[in-house]
Amino acid sequence: MKRKSEAAPTAPNSTESRNFIQQIVEDDLKHDRTNGRVMTRFPPEPNGFLHIGHAKAIAINFGIAAEYGGVCNLRFDDTNPETEDMAYVQAIKEDIRWLGFDWGDREYFASDYFDQLYEFGIRLIEDGKAFVDSLNEEEIREYRGTVTRPGKDSPHRTRSIDDNLDLFRRMRNGEFPDGAHVLRAKIDMSSNNMLMRDPVLYRIKHVSHYRRGNDFPIYPMYDLAHPLSDAIEGITHSFCTLEFEVHRALYDWLVDAVFDPPRPHQYEFARFNLDYTVMSKRKLLTMVEDGIVDGWDDPRMPTLAGFRRRGVTPEAILNFAAMIGVAKAHNRVDIAMLEYAIRDDLNAKAPRVMCVLRPLRVIITNYPDNETEWSDAPYWPHDIPKEASRPLPFSREIFIEQDDFQENPERNFHRLAPGSEVRLRYSYIICCEKVIQDADGAITELHCTYDKDTRSGSTASERRVKGTIHWVSASEAIPVQVRLYDRLFAVPDPEDVPEGKTFVDHLNPDSLKVLTNCLAEPSVKNCSVGDRFQFERQGYFIVDKDSKDAETLVFNRTISLRDTWATDRVGGIRRSDGASKKQSSLKEARTKEKTAADRASAIRPPTPVDPLTNLDDEQTSEALRLEKSYGIPLADAALISTELEWIAFFEKAAALSDSPGRVVSVANWIVQELRPALMGQNPASSRITAKNLVRLVSLQAEDTISRRIATEIFGIMLEKGGDPQSIMDEKGLRQISDNAAISEMVVQILAEFPDRVTAFKGGKKGLIGFFVGQVMQRSKGKANPKLAQSILLEQLRG
């Protein structure tokens, strides 16, 4: 299914934008870091059904593999026997296949690696990288410390390798009860990353595993099983969600401990939240177990099984996944995007038929009794290139939608009202002559006349009326049940609950309406479970598996048609045009006000940031001294003063500088380039000496090179050392300040981009950046930008 943007002709030079994951893979391929291979994996835990969030992960993992000529493994991450089940394995496989992905014969289970993983455990012990701890759970927690306080070593951390080996073997042999011992990595109890504080690798659990039975009384933790499973399979790129970001260090540690490069690398992307739904497996399980919904495949569930039963197509879900993109920012996706993807796909896939949900009897008084006239009605509208039709009966007695009649029509009501006309879709224009009511005043029946010259398709049918409605012929219509589904939750973020409430309190009581008196046109009689239709003017529907025969067909509403009429009304009453405009501008004003208010509250009094705030007394006095004796900005002085090595480096460089201005520049270069580049290393160990830094700064100050080139040379110096002058000469990086040479380039460029020149002259002054950029690109950064700009401005004026 093509998206519109893809169908549009792409500009000749526009490169399809790539998300950060694609950029990583392409970069790895370009630098041949994976032997040209791309292998990903989708690693679900079989403890629940897949939901639409997983669809994104599936699309990424299988999609990247397909895009770069690789493969994607399916691996069940089944290392916790307490929650996992074969039924979930089956459901997950079915859902992935339904989405259209194929994992060939690469169907793996972490539980198949249990023996190998156990051997890795032994190896870690032998290498002194793991030990058996006999602290209990609480003690381990206590020893771990907190996020702000370092932990302390377990007393068993120093156990001998032999003891560890012996204990671990006996753990595996089932000699100890649950919780007696664990295997832990020996890393660093004072690490800032809590995951690195000697994480637990194996625990004892005398629990039967759904695939391995009682083979193992010990089970590996995710943090051991996942990276090593990746490495075993030869995965190149391991994509997971953001909450595993902090696990990456441990992932790397474990893989490096056991495998040689090239090895898998983990990258994290943001999962998404969807308006009006919950997406955590735990909450979904709660809803299933508590009977809030009718199973994992309840059509209101955000599970793939739920969407499937609801009638959503896999293409719609995949398109939606493509629409929301891949990034690293937490997000909440507007439900309208999903709805768009669903409608967009179904529009071209669902044949149109008519079904009256809430029937109102209509007698065509001037139509002969006992007569039925059949006509041919197309399944597809004119703008969908498909040809097919079905026979449609018309007779004296028909049903229309109750909503399509108003006794006292509101403004702009285009449908049937006393004395007015509508067209019956694919049929005649009728006029309402009489309204029949019961004793309570409820409308029970309409008496209408038809205009026999207006039959659809006939030459005289050109006559236009403002409305067209759907209908069914009474005698041929078949009774069906229709289930109208709406969002499960009443608020956009159901997980955002006040004290003492839970997400369940936000349930939408009207998420399911069952309509049992619906009447469908006879052509649907022989449809089968899973068939999709558009019921004209209402929405998309699918035949549910609860259907037993033609008499009791059950239709699930996948989604209603977009309805600008309904969205423009408040409380069922359409606003007059004037009011509507006023309303919307009012709304606009309100949001503007609100954002302005937000902004105002967000802006604190511009507290002047004191560069010295984070410094201790000694550093502060050093900073003040540097500021005073060298005349450098306090902010730079403060940064230099954080460490003694930097002070020494700076003062050495300052001594080599031949003017006070040079000293200021040197300080700036240190703070802005050198210090960040060294990432905490001692400047004395850098390849860039104080002397060479001063030389570089001087070259720039003398205008021999531009700042841009200076930065380039700086990069080379950082990597290889050397003095800037010879690097400059060697690479031919001396600045071009030759008027004629630059003028020539400018003439060329202006000739090449005539439309931009006119745009510039028309007032789009920002384009000067583009033009300078062109000069800089062509000169490989060597042109003097100031000169280039002045020449450009001069020529553009003329």
Added chain:
RNA sequence: UGCCCUAUAGCUCAAUUGGCAGAGCGUCGGAUUCUGGUUCCGAAGGUUCAAGGUUCGACUCCUUGUAGGGCAACCA
């Protein structure tokens, strides 16, 4: 309170790596229409979180803040 991540239009993402701030969805108009659907055309919508700095030029680099999120399961 320590470490890590993130911040661009109402929402979700781009911006060829320092050179014209764009797209899709949504909203609002208009055209077309035997679906109040679809399609087509158009418009509005930006302090690129803030303040400072570097640069001819900053969404992009540096500094300091702010806001949101993650991390102290023998879950994954």
